[in-house]
Amino acid sequence: MEEQRPMRVAIAGLGTVGTGVIRLLDTNRELIMRRAGRPIEVCAISARDRYKDRGVDISRFVWVDDMMELVRREDIDVVIELVGGSDGPALALARAALGAGKPLVTANKAMLAHHGLDLALLAESAGIPLKYEAAVAGGIPVIKGLREGAAANEISRVYGILNGTCNYILTTMEKEGRDFDEVLREAQELGFAEADPTFDIDGIDAAHKLAILASLAFGTQIDFDAVDITGIRDVQAFDIREAAALGYRIRLVGIHPMMVPQQHPLSHVDGSLNAIVAEGNFVGRLFFQGAGAGAGPTASAVVADLIDIARDEYGDPFAMQVGHLVAQPKADTGTHVGRTYLRFIVRDKPGVLAEIAAAMRDAGVSIESVIQRGASEDGSVLLVVVTHDSAERAIAQTLDQLRGADSMLAKPMVMHILD
Ligand SMILES: NC(=O)c1ccc[n+]([C@@H]2O[C@H](COP(=O)([O-])OP(=O)(O)OC[C@H]3O[C@@H](n4cnc5c(N)ncnc54)[C@H](OP(=O)(O)O)[C@@H]3O)[C@@H](O)[C@H]2O)c1
Secondary structure, eight states: OOOOOOEEEEEEOOSHHHHHHHHHHHHTHHHHHHHHSSOEEEEEEEOSOTTOOOSSOOTTSEEOSSTHHHHHOTTOSEEEEOOOOSSHHHHHHHHHHHHTTOOEEEOOHHHHHHHHHHHHHHHHHHTOOEEOGGGTTTTSOHHHIIIIITTTSOEEEEEEEOOHHHHHHHHHHHHHOOOHHHHHHHHHHTTSSOSSOHHHHTTHHHHHHHHHHHHHHHTBOOOGGGOOOOOSTTOOHHHHHHHHHHTEEEEEETTEEEEEETTSGGGGOOTTEEEEEEEETTTEEEEEEEEOSSHHHHHHHHHHHHHHHHTTOOOOTTSSOGGGSBOOOOOOGGGOEEOEEEEEEEESSTTHHHHHHHHHHHHTOOEEEEEEEOOOTTSEEEEEEEESSEEHHHHHHHHHHHTTOTTBOSOOEEEEEOO
């Protein structure tokens, strides 16, 4: 076989993912060379602390303090951005690399959710790749799956479990019957959750990924501000128990906690795994599942992008030219219709159920079932109402009517039921 010129890459950011990429390229070097048709070699690297022990030998690479230098070097074919952050140095590097005509690989969902279209335009006008498989659901090849495998389909729905930390917390609460705060604390001690868990548990990380997936699936312009986020902070152990009694499991589906029927494949996604469901008009339901984070899975996705570039196989980052992506007005979620789980903690006194039923009647919401759990020591009663199909606006009207009522001891919990 004729010796091919190596593809020379530079890595900015040598944390979990960056060092994972170096390890993967070392371990699978021969195989990758055969698959890519030429060797892929790391040439230069950059991070903040040159002297940090990273558990991999980096002395063989050129170190640059200023990561912009990676863009200026002529011996570099591809820049890999693994720094993170929606703006700041990561965005400056991405813009500079694409502006200088260097292909870019990134795992940075925050940056893509906020600046994906601008970056795609830069790549498009330079005729070079912008690849980001690792940015959505880590090791799962869902970007490739939607962008290429399902490209012939009109996609009607895309949804899934996009945050491993939330799924770990919810499934641990489910298995061990424990409360949210306690499981979150343990997840932080075990390294499954960040010291500042806001991005994960409030649904922001999942929203970044969903914004990217929605653009790819529906051919729309990415609009992060259109994503309406809930997160899992308000889910309690008794919600999980009530869900189980009704035949459901609670999962953060996209950016809202939802009741998932026990026979639906998403309800079987356990621990820190991710899964994505996409429904196409010819292919039917697709289900992707795997590790959504971690050094190995994320590096697997980054290097797959490098292999595509080495093979000269790439296309528009969002599956069509940016000019063909449609601007989508913010969806009116109030018109969404579905069954809903409403959980109330109320004072133990006569007439409370009638008060809730009246608010629902006034809003035009009809009740499918009601569960009442006896008074606890503090005199509160747990009431669970499952509605028939109702518009989200009607549910919101019900809750508005009950807000501030003397009988309500806590903010009601609302979860939609996945059909
Ligand atoms: N971790 C995952 O499982 C995962 C999964 C999917 C996607 N991602 C995405 O991959 C990216 C990297 O994540 P990570 O987990 O590898 O992060 P990380 O472990 O925190 O590593 C970040 C790296 O960037 C460097 N860095 C940060 N700020 C810098 C600056 N101002 N100038 C130069 N270098 C700077 C750090 O340098 P020092 O080491 O010298 O401090 C570090 O090496 C993020 O966009 C993340 O969202 C991560």
